[in-house]
Amino acid sequence: MSRSGADLALLLLGGFRSLVDNxxxxxxxxxxxxxxxxxxxAMRAIAAGADDATRLGRHLSVSKQAAxxxxxxxxxxxxxxxxxxxxxxxxxxxxxxxxxxxxLHQGEEIFDELRDRWERRIGSxxxxxxxxxxxxxxxxxxxxxxxxxxxxxDLGEPS
Amino acid sequence: MSRSGADLALLLLGGFRSLVDNxxxxxxxxxxxxxxxxxxxAMRAIAAGADDATRLGRHLSVSKQAAxxxxxxxxxxxxxxxxxxxxxxxxxxxxxxxxxxxxLHQGEEIFDELRDRWERRIGSxxxxxxxxxxxxxxxxxxxxxxxxxxxxxDLGEPS
DNA sequence: GTAGTTAGACAACTTGGTTGGCTAATATCT
DNA sequence: AGATATTAGCCAACCAAGTTGTCTAACTAC
Numbered sequence: 261m262s263r264s265g266a267d268l269a270l271l272l273l274g275g276f277r278s279l280v281d282n283x284x285x286x287x288x289x290x291x292x293x294x295x296x297x298x299x300x301x302a303m304r305a306i307a308a309g310a311d312d313a314t315r316l317g318r319h320l321s322v323s324k325q326a327a328x329x330x331x332x333x334x335x336x337x338x339x340x341x342x343x344x345x346x347x348x349x350x351x352x353x354x355x356x357x358x359x360x361x362x363x364l365h366q367g368e369e370i371f372d373e374l375r376d377r378w379e380r381r382i383g384s385x386x387x388x389x390x391x392x393x394x395x396x397x398x399x400x401x402x403x404x405x406x407x408x409x410x411x412x413x414d415l416g417e418p419s
Numbered sequence: 420m421s422r423s424g425a426d427l428a429l430l431l432l433g434g435f436r437s438l439v440d441n442x443x444x445x446x447x448x449x450x451x452x453x454x455x456x457x458x459x460x461a462m463r464a465i466a467a468g469a470d471d472a473t474r475l476g477r478h479l480s481v482s483k484q485a486a487x488x489x490x491x492x493x494x495x496x497x498x499x500x501x502x503x504x505x506x507x508x509x510x511x512x513x514x515x516x517x518x519x520x521x522x523l524h525q526g527e528e529i530f531d532e533l534r535d536r537w538e539r540r541i542g543s544x545x546x547x548x549x550x551x552x553x554x555x556x557x558x559x560x561x562x563x564x565x566x567x568x569x570x571x572x573d574l575g576e577p578s
Numbered sequence: 579g580t581a582g583t584t585a586g587a588c589a590a591c592t593t594g595g596t597t598g599g600c601t602a603a604t605a606t607c608t
Numbered sequence: 609a610g611a612t613a614t615t616a617g618c619c620a621a622c623c624a625a626g627t628t629g630t631c632t633a634a635c636t637a638c
Contacts, residue, residue, distance in 0.1 A: 263550050265530030268537075269438040271550060274557035276431035279424070298594095314616060326595055328617070350603050350616040371424030378427075382552050390549050391422050391430060393541050398433035457625095473585060485626055487586070509585040509634050583636075592627070598620090605614070 283370045290370075292363050294337055300367045302330050303339060303360050311354040312345075339363065442529045451522050453496055459526045461489050462498060462519050470513040471504075498522065 280297050287295055302316060310319040317327035331354065334340045339360035345351035356364070379387045439456050446454055461475060469478040476486035490513065493499045498519035504510035515523070538546045 263534075263547075264527065265438070265532070265534030266527060268534050268550060269435055269442075269530060271553040271557055272431050272435035272438070275553055276428055276435060278557055279428040279431070283428075312616075313618095322594095323596060324617075325597085325619090329594075348604070348616085352617075368423065368425060371428060373424070375422075375424035375427050378556055382555060386548075386552060388422075389545075390552055391427060393545060393549055394430040394434055396541060397537050398430055398437055471585075481625095482627060483586075484588090484628085488625070507585085507635065511586075579638100581636100581638085583634100585634085586632090588629105588631080590627100590629085593625090594623105596621100596623075598622105600619080601617090603614100603616085605612100607612080608610090 279371065279374050282374055283367065286370045287363070287367060290366055292366065295339075295363055295367075298330065299334060299339065300364065302327075302334065303356050303364055306340060306354045307356045307361070307364065312351050313354075316354070334360070438530065438533050441533055442526065445529045446522070446526060449525055451525065454498075454522055454526075457489065458493060458498065459523065461486075461493065462515050462523055465499060465513045466515045466520070466523065471510050472513075475513070493519070 284295075284297060302320065305316055305319045310316040313328045313331055314324045316331065317324040320327065331340065331342070335342055339357055341355045341357055342352040343355070345353045375387070382390075443454075443456060461479065464475055464478045469475045472487045472490055473483045475490065476483040479486060490499065490501070494501055498516055500514045500516055501511040502514070504512045534546070541549075
């Protein structure tokens with residue numbers, strides 16, 4: 261039927277939102293009411309080695325000040341620690357706490373469960389095909405998280 | 420291979436961003452430097468009948484005040500007119516101007532061209548299949564445009 | 579004709595981002 | 609060693625887009 265290009269864009273956005281909104285919601289229901297997807301992504305980056313504000317900012321394609329704000333929130337809520345680097349007095353070395361890893365783990369689980377749900381609806385082969393094509397099309401272009409405001413908004417109530 | 424659910428979300432986001440960033444970029448190059456995707460969506464809604472602030476807000480799942488702000492911008496830049504409704508003195512009836520339609524038309528063209536480019540890469544049948552599945556999965560869930568900050572921002576560097 | 583509803587304006591505030599200027603610590607160069 | 613750069617993080621000012629809440633004017637209904 262050859263849809264329009266704009267519709268295609270909307271479908272992609274819709275798919276993403278559907279997953280993320282569901283995940284955030286589910287995470288809240290499991291007791292992590294104050295976590296936003298952007299926190300999850302940030303923690304993942306920290307755990308993967310972007311362990312100071314500057315590097316985290318670079319990793320998320322965001323200014324170091326913005327990264328620092330996110331870090332402040334994560335720190336405040338006990339998801340990361342910030343100790344001065346013994347080798348470099350300027351740096352504050354970030355580390356994901358046990359609680360942080362707990363959230364990360366749950367988040368992963370939830371996303372996988374959501375994917376499974378999709379798999380059940382269109383079939384495993386089809387979903388993989390879809391992913392394969394998307395991967396081809398999107399390629400290795402880095403994904404920016406600069407201002408996805410709605411990723412950071414509360415769905416339910418904060419703590 | 421069975422990717423993770425989180426990866427799937429990222430793929431969808433990546434696809435969307437890729438299309439939208441390219442479109443915004445191309446639109447700017449064609450001389451419409453001050454148009455953001457959100458403006459395009461808003462004009463489309465207005466043209467489709469959401470011709471006052473309240474209805475536009477409802478259509479975009481946003482408060483009427485937020486819609487009014489967007490309208491103010493569109494008006495200022497000559498993309499829509501706001502005349503008092505002769506039948507209802509409270510309403511300001513919105514109308515997309517010729518210039519507005521010009522942008523809309525170009526936007527459509529660009530999105531279709533981008534879709535064509537994708538089609539050339541994975542094949543027409545495959546792209547349609549992808550769209551079909553996405554449509555199934557996303558369903559009729561309304562897509563919200565509440566705070567896609569990056570949709571409204573100038574893009575500094577290429578993706 | 580009076581009471582209720584609705585559209586839009588205005589204002590205060592929130593959130594997340596940006597830039598720019600600053601200090602202190604580290605690196606580099608002569 | 610000492611002077612000079614660079615770098616990490618912090619702070620403050622500002623911006624953009626949203627929200628809620630209040631107000632007025634115009635329409636609607638009884």
